[in-house]
Amino acid sequence: MLSVVIITKNEAGHIARCLESISWADEIVVLDSGSEDDTVAICRRYTDNVYQTDWPGFGIQKQRAVDKASGDWILSVDADEVVTPELRSEIETALRQEGYNGYEIPRLSSYCGRQMRHGGWWPDHVLRLFRRDCGQFTDSVVHERIIVQGQIGQLTTPLLHDAFINLDEVLHKVNCYSTLGAELLYQRGVRSSLSKAILKAFWTFIRTYWLKAAILDGREGLMLSISNAEGAYYKYLKLLELQNRQSR
Structure with missing residues (x-):
C-alpha cells in the first residue's frame, strides 16, 4: 500500500494539479x-485525510504527516510538484521489487516558466519514496532530508517541480527561506558580518552562473543566479541581525 504525504500552507495555486497527479495512490x-x-x-475534494496543525519547521511537519499515514510505502511530495503518468508507472514497478528500502527520484524544476537544466538544478536527485518502517525525516527547520536504513535505489523518470512560477513567488520564497536559513545557522553556532554576507552573495552568483553553468539556461539562468545570490546575502544579513538582537 502506498501513502502519499503532503504538507501545505496557502497552496491553492498549486495543490489541485499536484493532487490530481497522485489521485491513483492508495492513500493521500x-x-x-x-x-x-x-x-x-x-x-478535501481529493482525500478525507486532511489535518490542520501548527508549524514547527519542515522536517518535523513532514514527519508528522508520515506518522498519520498507514501505507507500507511513503511517497513524499510538495504541493508544487507533479507525478507524471510515466513516473507513476516506474514507482509502481519499484514497489514490486525486492532489495530496496528507498528510492531517489530526479527532480526537474522550472523557474518562471523555464525548466532548468543547469545551475545545479538538474539532475536533482531527491529521496522521496521509502518504506515507512525504514525511513524518517530529520527534524531540521529547513533543508530537511529523509534518513533510510538499508539499500537505496534510483528511479529515472523525473518528478516535475514548479519551483517558482513568477517573480512575486521568487521574492516571497527568498524572504522565507533566508529567514529560516539564518535561524538554522545561528542554532549551529555560525556567525556573520556585513562583509561575509556580501562575499557569500558574490560567491553564490559565481558558482551558480559560471561554475554550474546557469548561463546556458539563458535569461532565466541569469535571473536564478541573481535570486540565489540575494538569498545568500539576506540569509547572512539576517544572521547578523539575530546576533545583534541576542547581544543586546
Whole structure:
C-alpha cells in the first residue's frame, strides 16, 4: 500500500494539479499549517485525510504527516510538484521489487516558466519514496532530508517541480527561506558580518552562473543566479541581525 504525504500552507495555486497527479495512490495524507486561502477545501475534494496543525519547521511537519499515514510505502511530495503518468508507472514497478528500502527520484524544476537544466538544478536527485518502517525525516527547520536504513535505489523518470512560477513567488520564497536559513545557522553556532554576507552573495552568483553553468539556461539562468545570490546575502544579513538582537 502506498501513502502519499503532503504538507501545505496557502497552496491553492498549486495543490489541485499536484493532487490530481497522485489521485491513483492508495492513500493521500495532507497536513496543513493554517492556510488562509482555499487550500484545505481543495484538498478535501481529493482525500478525507486532511489535518490542520501548527508549524514547527519542515522536517518535523513532514514527519508528522508520515506518522498519520498507514501505507507500507511513503511517497513524499510538495504541493508544487507533479507525478507524471510515466513516473507513476516506474514507482509502481519499484514497489514490486525486492532489495530496496528507498528510492531517489530526479527532480526537474522550472523557474518562471523555464525548466532548468543547469545551475545545479538538474539532475536533482531527491529521496522521496521509502518504506515507512525504514525511513524518517530529520527534524531540521529547513533543508530537511529523509534518513533510510538499508539499500537505496534510483528511479529515472523525473518528478516535475514548479519551483517558482513568477517573480512575486521568487521574492516571497527568498524572504522565507533566508529567514529560516539564518535561524538554522545561528542554532549551529555560525556567525556573520556585513562583509561575509556580501562575499557569500558574490560567491553564490559565481558558482551558480559560471561554475554550474546557469548561463546556458539563458535569461532565466541569469535571473536564478541573481535570486540565489540575494538569498545568500539576506540569509547572512539576517544572521547578523539575530546576533545583534541576542547581544543586546
